[in-house]
Each structure stands twice: as structure tokens, then as C-alpha cells.
Amino acid sequence: MKQIRSIIAALALLPLLGACSAVRHCQAPELNLPETIVPGGVDTLTLADMEWWRFYGDSTLCTIIGRTLENNRNIRAAASRVEQLREMYRIRKAERLPSLSLGAVADFETNDYAGEASKRDPEFGLKATIGWELDLWGNLRWAKRKGEAEWLASVEDERAMRMTLIAEVAAAYFRLVALDNELSIVLQTLETRREGVAKAKLRFEGGLTSEIVYQQAQVEYASTATLVPDLENRIEITENALCLLMGTYPGEEILRSGTAPAVPSSGSLPVGLPSQLLRRRPDIRAAEQQLRASMSSVGMAYADRFPRLTFTLQGGWENDALSGFFRSPFSYMAGQLASPLFAFGRKKARYRAALAACDESRLKYEQKVLEAFKETDDAVSTYRNVRHTAALKAHSRNAARKYVELAELQYRSGSINYIDVLDAQRRYFDAQIALSNAVRDENLALVQLYKALGGGWQSPADPQ
Template sequence: MRSSHPSASRPRLLAGLVVALAAGGCNVKAPEYVRPDLPEKESWRNAAQQPVSARTTIDPQWWRGFRSPDLDKYIATAIDDNADLRVMAARIEVASAGIDQASAAGKPTILAGAGLDVTSFTQPGLTRTSQQYSAAATLDWELDIWGKFAKGVEAQEAEVAATQADWRAGYLTLVSDVATAFFAIRRLDEQLAQQREAVRRNKSILSIYQTRYREGLVPRTTLLQQEAEVKALSQQELELKRVREITVNSLATLIGVPAGNLRIPEGALTRSVSLLEVPAGLPSDLLSRRPDIVAAEYRALTQVKLVGQARLAQLPSIGLTARGGTASAALSNLLKAWTFGLSPSVSLPMFDPSVKAQIKVSEAEMKLAEEQYRSVVIKAFEEVENALITLHSRKQQRKQLLDRLANLREVAKQSRVQVEAGVISQLDLMESERSIVAVEQEVLENYFQILTDTVLLYKALGGGWSATRVASNG
């Protein structure tokens, strides 16, 4: 009965130590996770004119709404081969391996070994040799009776979830960048076609001026001005070609192809990419859908768990050390005799100043993570609002541009009739048609902007990813 008395009194001793810690002002309670407070966001500006449905924005391949097989192909290649996305995937593996590292602290450590000791005695005319075989094992185990090590595992699990959200954010950014680069290439293709037509028209005008100059109907300055116009347009064509080549190289890098190796045949933006009609019903779960917000919230959860671990580290730790060994002069008798010892121990870390310092550090990092989460959310609100406002405005501008273009085409149509009737000259008709080309370029630019703004809206809303609820698991 006497031998069982110390173990029976140990729980009472530990309970007394916990009470003493609390009485001494030590906070040993692990905090519970609560989503950080945020400014209220009750409505979205222009939501009625340009809303997005939650059902549509969680479509994992929402970009297919642009109905461009080439775009689908490039995005699929980028998802498979993009270098930055692969780096993010590797970081998930690193973070996942950290779970095993964190859990290893609460598991027993076993060390085992064996040895051979050979001793030689030499005397005049006599040499004797003796040998001693030995084997030993040690087990060290700090019992996680307060859940200190479990908190570390939970913190690392939250970090893994944050890293996975980082990958999803990178995925969404990659898709957006590929789409924007592809749209830019197709816009440049169409601009080049328009520029070539503008050069052709202005060369025709120059030919008329040359004829009139020879006839003495126009001054030399008029001829020189038109020659300068043709040269300027040709220079702009060369610049468009340069920008296209650079943009193709940018797309090549995004899809994992060495710059210079990607060849994209020319096409037309307005004929190869359709405007995506965004359906009604703005989603209200932005905070749980955007991957960067989810990542920031998981990192806030990580710091909460680390605060709990730091506070629990003040509590007494109980360790068990077991040792066993054997020795024999004969290998066959080595395991016949075995010695064993067990040494429990209790340490009181509350008197260690580094433990107090770690609590302060972890609490400060928890506040930092909360503020970073708020910052990400506030920026997300701005991005969504700006995307809604911009897309709505671009579509209104498109209506006006199309009306202007229709008016100018009607003027050109009437001018052709007047040319046939001999009322105006061919030169007047060309000048009228040149103004049409300028507005057509504005219409093309507006078309491109609507496409890119639609991509930005889907990105701002976390397009492609469903809601994720960040919550404490213990």
C-alpha cells in the first residue's frame, strides 16, 4: 500500500499546481477561435445592374462561358504546367509534412544500441583476451496531459489549410492572367488588321493628293502631311507587332512554355471570344469563398492555436524515462539477464522566463494575423465594388459607341451615294470612312475591357471555389 501512495497523490498535486498558477495570475486557458470583427457590408453598389450568382461563380470552369476553345486549351495547359502553381503545390506538401513534425513532440522517443568491448591482457609469455557484449534501450516520453502538443498539431493543420487556400488563390490568379493575356493577343490581332486597313486607306488618299499636287490643285504641304500620316500609321503597325510578340511570350511563360517557342496564329477578338453574360443574384458569402480571405483566416486560426499552446506550456510537464540494458561475456547469454528502470519526472516551466516571453510573442502574432485578415477583407470589398462599377460602366459605354458607329456608317453610306451622283469626291468619302475606323477601334477596345473586367469580377468574387467555413476543431 505504501508504494501506491505517491501515484495516488500525484493528480492532487498537479491540480494544486494548476490552482496555484491561476491564483498567481497566469492565464493557462487556450483561447477559442472567433472570426475577427469586420466593418459591416450590407449591400453592393450597382448590384442590381451587374450582379453575379453564387451558383455560377462556383463553376470550376467558369471561363468556358467565353466560348473560346483556344482559351480553354491554354488555361488547361497552364493549370498542368505553370511553374508558380507547382511551387504552391510543393508548399502544401511541406506544410503537410509539418503535421508529422508537430505530432512527433508528443510521442515517445526510443533509442536502442548494442556494443562489444574487447580487452587484451599481455604478460611475458602470455596474452589473454576477454570480450563483453552489451545492449541497451532508452525510452523518453513527455505526456501531453494538458493538450499542449495537440494544439501544435491543430496549428499546423490550420497552416496546411491556409497553404491549400494559397494554391487556390494562385490557381484563380493564373486563370485570370491567362485569359487576360489571350484577350490582349486577340485584340492586338484585330488592331493590326484595322491598322493595315488604315494604312491602305491613307495610301489611297495619298495617291489622290499626289495626283492633285501634280495638277496643281493642292499645295505641297498637304501632300507632306499625308505622307507623314502614312508613315505614322506604319510605325504604329510595327509597334503593335512588337507588343503582340511580347504578349505571346508572357502567355508562354504562364502556360509553362519557354518564351519564343509559342506560336499563335492571328485571329479576331470579337469573332473568337464571346461576351460572358453574368446572371443575376450577387453572392453574399464572399468572405468564405475568396481563397486569399480563406487563407488569411486560417492563418489567424493558426495563431490562436499557437497562443493556446504557449499558455499551456506554463503547466507542469510530466515525463517518463525508461532504461533497460544487459551485458554478457557470451553472445548466447546476452538476453538471459536484463535490467530495467523507470524514472518519472515533473518539471515546472512556469518559472522559466522564456515561456512567458513566448506567450507575449504568440499573442502579438495572433493580433497581427487578425489585422492582416481584416486588411485582406477590406481590399476584397474594394475589388468587388470596383469590378461591379467598372463593368456596369463599360457596358453603358458600349451602347453609346455602337450608336456612334451606326451613325457614322449611315453617313458613309449616304456619302457613297453622293460620290456616285458626283456631288462629293472620292476623297471626301475616304475621310468619312477613316472616322469609322477610329470608332471601330474604340469599340474593339471597349469589347476587350468588358472581357477583362468580367474576368476581374469573377476573380474578385473567388470564382470557381465554393464556400469554406473556417472553424476551430478543438
């Protein structure tokens, strides 16, 4: 009895010993995280703490984002992959449990051999079979862990795609609003130039100015008019891009209100801590799960080098006639210990290949972390600079508008030539376009910063 207990205890320890030995050659990631994401940043909060439907306060934009998340084919394919790997994980879990099968057989065999009388050999059977593999070396447990890691990685991949799609939709929307604003500026300027042409014509026909002033006015009007077709084409292309993201065909009307997102004050740009970035960005979490899956593959390859112990228990009824069938029970029990004798190094090579794949996944994870910090630092720097640029462009636009007003007054009083008025109008037009583009770039930079910090993957059903 004592000997049996010793054997049972040894069998219980074997999986633990195998699990420890399996991944002992796998190297842990070396991150050496900095103390802050950006120099001087010690925030405990981050922009990404805001859900996307609160961060993008524009209800029209939120409606477009909602339609995209519902209808975009790529995000739906990613959701299907999550479901696929979730079911595969359930299979891996079930493989650790005994299997039960039930079979019924009825056959009638006739043998008529040379020199012997004809024989008939009927057989009827109803059999239940239970099979179970004792997971001595953790092969099935490692397979379960791998399936779980692959499933969780697909969940994070789907979230990363959701985050990317939201950023793409927001960026396209703000580009579209900027193009609308630019077209409005061009049309307003075109109307001003049309009035200028009419006034220049009257003054020329009245003999107050030379023909050159009239021709200059026409040139300015024509050069402004050439901008309209290009802007209309760019607007249509951007609308088509949004239609594609929403999963619809081109031509659908895209509503927009032009409201900017909630921009933080100039003295406050919360970016969070390095550890928060690792926890929040789904692409980093996906790379981490892929590393865990690779480590599980190492465990599987290690366990596959050792014997497998399986048990089979079969029972039921079997008879050569239906009469008395249920009075003919039978049972069968067997155990099998299978181990390769000569694999010519194949299993050892598979184990080494799994170790190399694990090392590859580790390096990819480390690279993903480095890329995330680089993207975040770039996004912070870009946003701060474009915001400062937008403030300067606003000042330049205001000065150019005052310049036009003064130039027109001096032209009416005869102090300056009409060419000076046109120059002032050109400067004001350029300043308006520059400010519109600066506001667009500020919005785009904020979108990129929000995405770089890991914001945008949330849905009301997702845990934080």
C-alpha cells in the same frame, strides 16, 4: 485507491484548463459584414459558381490555362510547399505518440591506471527504449493544431495563386486578341488608304484635282502605316508574357480563336452573398488559417511556461560476454518532471509576443476581408460601366461607317471636298479601334469580376 483516482482525474482536467486559459486573451475578428456585397444585391448564386473551364468557353484559352497550371514554376513551387507543410503536420501529429528506438552496442574498454593492474571491461547490449511525454498543458496539441493550420493555409495560398494565374492568362489572352483585331483594322485601313492614294494620283495626273489632295492622301497612308510596327511589337511582347506564364521560352506560337467568355445578360449580374465571398475566396481562407496558426502559437507559448512530464521505459539484454547474452535481461523505467525555476521573464515575454503576433494576424484577416469587398465592388462597378461604354462604342462605330458611305457618295457627286472624306475615314477608323478596345475592356472587367468573387481556383479534384 480513491486518492489515485483523484490524481488521475486531476491530470485529465489539466489539459482542458490549460487550453481554455491559453487563448483567453486572443480577440476574435470583428467583421460586421454588410447585408449585401453591392447595394441592392440579394443573389444566392454567383458567377464564381462556374468552373473556369466552363466560364471561359474558348477551348484555345482553356488549353493555354491548362498548360499554365501544369508548367508554371510558381504554381509548382506552391504545390511543393503544400507537400512540405503536409509532412510537417504529420510530424506534429506523431510527436503526441510514444517514440520507440532500438540500439545495439558492443565495446571493449581497457583501463591501465598507475599503480593498478590492467583491467578489461567489455560490454554487449541490445536495448529498446520507449519515450512518451504526457501532454499536461496541451503543448503538443497546440503544436498539432498549428501545423494543421499552416498546412491548410498553404493549400489556400496555392489555390489563390492558381486563381491569380488563371486571371492573368485570360487577361493576357484577351489583350492579345484585341491587339490582333486592332492590327487587322489598321491593315484594312491601310489598304483602303493605299487605294485612295492611287485614285488621288490618277485624278491629280488627269488634272481633275490639285496636288494637295494627292499629298493629303499620302499623309493619311503614311500615318496609318506607322501604327503597324508598334502593334506588331506589342503583340510579340504579349505573346512572350503568355509563354512565361505557361513556363516556356519566348518564340512559341500562341494560338487564339478570339472567342469571348460567357457574358451574363445586362439585367443579371449574380455576385452572391457576403458569407459566400468569405467561403469562396482562397486568400481570405488562407488568412483565416494563418490566424488559427497564430492562436496555436499562443497556446504553445502558454503551455511552455509549465512543467513537462516525460516517461522512459527501457529494456533488453546486457552482458560483458556474448555467451549467456540472452540470459541477461534488464529493464529500466523512469519519469521526469522538468520545470524552469528562473527564466527571468523569457517565457512570459514569449507568451506576450505570441499574443501580439496573434493580434497582428487578426488585423490582417480583417484587412483582407475589407480588401476583398472593395475589390468586388470595384469590379462590379467597372464591369457595368465598361459594358455600357461598349454598347455606346458599337453605336458610334455604326454611325461612323454610315458617315463614310455618305461622304464618299457626296465626294463623287462633287458636293464636298476630299478632305471631308478623309475626315470621315479617320472618324470611322478611330471608332473601330475604340470599339475593339471597349470589347477588350469588357472582357478584362469580367475576368477581374470573376477573380474578385473567388472564381478560378477550382480543379476537377477540388471540393467546392
